[in-house]
Amino acid sequence: MAAKFSRTFAVIVVVAAIAAGLFISRRTSHRNGPAPAASSADVPVRGGELVASFRSEPRTYNRFVDTSAAGDLLTLLTHAPLVHVNRATDQLEPWLAESWTESPDHLTYTLKLRPGTAFSDGAPLTSADVVFTFRALYDPKVQAVIAADTYVSGKPLQLDAPDPSTVVLRLPAPFAAGLRLLDSIPILPRHKLEPALVAGTFRDAWSVTSPLTDIAGLGPFVIAQHISGQRMVLTRNPHYWRRDAGGVQLPYLDKLTIVIIPDQNAEALRLQSGETDLMVNADIRPEDYGSFKRISQQGRLRVLDAGIKLDPDLLWFNLSKVHADDPRNAWLRTKAFREAISCAVDRQAVIDTAYLGAGVPIYGPVTPANRTWYVDVRPACEHDPGKARTLLASIGLLDRNADGMLEDPKGNAVAFSVLTQRDHLRARVVAVVQEQLRKIGIDVSLVTVDIPAIFQRWSQRDYDSIYFGTQASSMDPSLAPAFWLSSGNFHPWNPSQTKPATDWERRVDELMNQMAVTPDPAERRRLFEQVQRIFADELPGIYFVAPKAMIVISSRVVNPQPAAQIPQLLWSADTLAARPAAR
């Protein structure tokens, strides 16, 4: 009896819990109603809101101090440069500068500012703001990180403002990429920031704790709200200068909410459940493709094929510091060793295992996605383990004791470690490569750490090899001297050299410097082709895969313009529109 009572009690509790759960889940429904059929003939209309998810948040709103991905994103959304590179077509477009003329010696550009442009607080844009921006950029107290991106031959640009709507830009030396330099520099409001610059406190201006009314920009949105750790709400900039072809003032969206979700899984789940409309890093992992495809067949999501990605990952060895007592010095850093590795790896197996087939093999830093600059440089050897063994034997690495693994002439095992990012596709790629190299007798150990630890070991030159990515080949190569030149600070295998350590690096430096000043595009491409061939030959970095980009968006997103560079969709946030949701 008592037992029956307590049993009944338990049953009641359980049933009540289930009923409550079901009731609750029926009350809340998805934000979207019945899934509307997506059609590419959707015409963008003004109005509507979208929710995007992002994995980090800005530590400051001051672009000159913050170089993080979050800072990049905010700059794209709330600021505007003088000229703009259209990431889908790779063409230079007039932006805040309506038109410009170039002097015959290619050293002086005269830009005319678009009349009637105003900041988000209503103050008009004048050339004084442009001059101020560059003054702050080059100010020694500000120590703006992106200043170096605008240097030509190591010297800053010079700007003058002869009248309120004209800016004269003087390059210290001819620069073939020309005004593309200006794409990454947002024009800041003098009336808001000049006092801080004069007082020397520019670095502290526009920090996360400043009132949002202090911030003014020329971009399509303004920051309306920022709840740290949760979300940033951006609303339309009422003074935005841009209009679409039909004369409608952009942006189309009334509101863009960026939800902060640091975990990649949670981000994917939110997109699948319809709580967010897109991800800022819009492409999905290959293993998630199956579940996304299933959901897209119900109509709530769309999967876009955005072609091949730019900026592939590379495996590079530490060529910068040689430990005198490392017994592997005779062979670890030789070109033949790297050639053998590149030769032995079955790139298709890497693609099939780590990327589930969604990628193409590559052999150099530039991928087919970079249509302007890509050249198909095939090495002499493609997946030929026999040739790899011959190469290794030529530097004295043989299986001397029949254990299946190679040893050098002194009997040391042929072994090295690869440092890479934990919990990432990169770790998987290295695991596959590890297995492949084991088959020809090389013992690779995989060390996975988080990104700050990678940079720590890299900057201390305390590693054998690293597998990671660089952002160097998504644009005009002259705009990424940090990677290509031997003196660059992101020339990963041997950064910041005072003079080129090898002949081939000297040759590349010469070619890149030539390329920077030659105005003829065809000649520039020819020079850069030579650079690519040298890379394929010397293999300072071994490249395996250029993955395919698969972008997933909710069916509410209208007029997406996918580009290969991150952020794939929000680079053109002003032309994004939303389908009105049926509640």
Next chain:
Amino acid sequence: MSVRGTQVGGTLLVAIAIAAATAPLVAPHDPGQQFVDYVYAPPMRPHLVDDDGQWHWPFIYPLRLVSRLDHAFEEDRSRRIPLVWFSAGTLVNAHDPQTPWLLCGADALGRDIFARVLRGARLSLAISVMAAAGALLLGALVGATAGFHGGRADDFLMSIADFVLVLPVIYVVVVLRASMPLVLSTTKVFWSMTAVMSLAGWPYVARGVRSVVVAERRREYAEAAQAIGAGGLRILLRHLLPAAGGFLTVQATLLVPVFILAEATLSFAGLGFAEPTPSWGVMLHEASRAPILAEAPWLLTPAFAIILTVLALNLAASPAYGATIETVIADK
């Protein structure tokens, strides 16, 4: 019920231990071998009856890759591949060398999950048993000293034990581990995790041993021994500690599951073993990515291995479980 429970638990435990010990022989494949065409392949069940209703020696159908990106596979029902004993150096394997037999499916790199789970059993059991031994040793030492000397030493040692007892186990373990360099070789990881877990576990043992020692010390034979001048250490080792033997055994069976879990949690959180070591925690870490988990639930096999092992241990120790709770409460 409890007696049968203990028997079931004990048998299960022995089976698991044997499987773990003989892992390379039992598993059909090497845990590191990557099958390119079987990434995220579903489990391949052995069948006894084919589609026509005919009975055969246990066989499997080979899997065919339909779409790589969707990781969609299809059973090729036109071919039957029988399972054979003692071939290719393993206990059971598929007859066809081209077809890997993936009893629990494959993971993100096309590796056999069953083989990895067995190898993981070795790691997890080894580390937990080592850590339990360490905790027993440390705890017995501290507890015996406290119980024997009594007074100030007893109070001091037991308040330390109480203190550590109260702290959340995982927090202690995580903080201790995180204070060491993050990247260590597998051997160093093994021993540092063992040390950390022993440090987290000794108070449970110490309390119990102390109670036993205190109780025994007052017994006649101990007083008699003292009267004839036997040294303290001798009394401790020859008379009092053996009395605690029963308690220590039970404690071991209670600590091991806690440590198995601690290792899994540490590896899961990235503070323990790392890829490609096939520890259960590392495998669960990969499985915890939700979108792929929904598509490939067999990635959770190590979770069930953990449940099974812990269940076996709990069943085996079940009669003693209640007694231990009493001891803890009585001492409060």
Next chain:
Amino acid sequence: MYSGFVRFVVRRTAFAAALVLVVSSASLVLAHYAPPEDAFGTERAVLARERHRLGYDQPLLQQYTHWLTRSLQLDFGESLRFRRPVAALVRERVGNTALLGISGLLLATLIGIPLGVFTGSRRGGVLVSAARLVSIVLLSFPPLVTSLVLLLVAARTGWLPAGGLPLIPPDAGALESAAIIARYLFLPSLALALPVAASIERLQSQSLREALADPCIIAALGRGVPYRRVIWRHALRLSLKPVIAIYGITIGAVLSGSFVVEIVMSWQGLGDLMFQALQARDLYLIAGCAATGSAGLAAGILLSDLALVAVDPRVEELG
């Protein structure tokens, strides 16, 4: 009587304070010796400047004394990784963990006590054995595993959200917000609750069996009071003492389990914050999290001790 109670409370509070102090100091000291984090390029110079500004490169004793004096003034320093005051960060997150912990405990109680009464009040039978088996099985479902399995179920079926903090739309009313929170909270709490429920069940079962042997219970039965009433009105109250006693210790287990559940289910609470702080070697944040965790633990133990006194006044002597 009264002074005994006061002494009890004072002693317990002192224990709580000592707990918080020792735990946070130990975390700070341990973290001090850990090798530091680094960042890339220009960020590295900024980071070095930050570390210097926050006093990370001071010798241990100096750093510890500074931290201690400031903490007593309730200033817990600034987080290196988030560049915000530690107190603010902890305040944001602690509510999530507390919510998770409390609902986990509640769920565990709702499952454990009735089940324990059931198995403790009957002699034998299939159902009782089944319930005992269920209890042992639940004990073998650690939060790590349970949360993964529940994540799978959620992702597969979509009935409940697969992890994450509740995303409440800004225009939601109070009832709707509560419903949304409950939806998101259910699975993580369940993952936490199961093993705790099993412990509670076992304990409740045993102590009820013992309470049933108490003379006054037997007397009541002899007087003809119905069995069911005896169980629920008399024996239960007698048997609650050890169960309440265990609540204090259980909080430790709940905190322990919540660490993993927070990571698996992306529930951004204290455990998740502590984990990030550990990875970033963010000294003050680590100490702050440890202090908060142990303060919560101490508070829980104190509450359970007070509840114990309320149930059985004889206990205060043991304080």
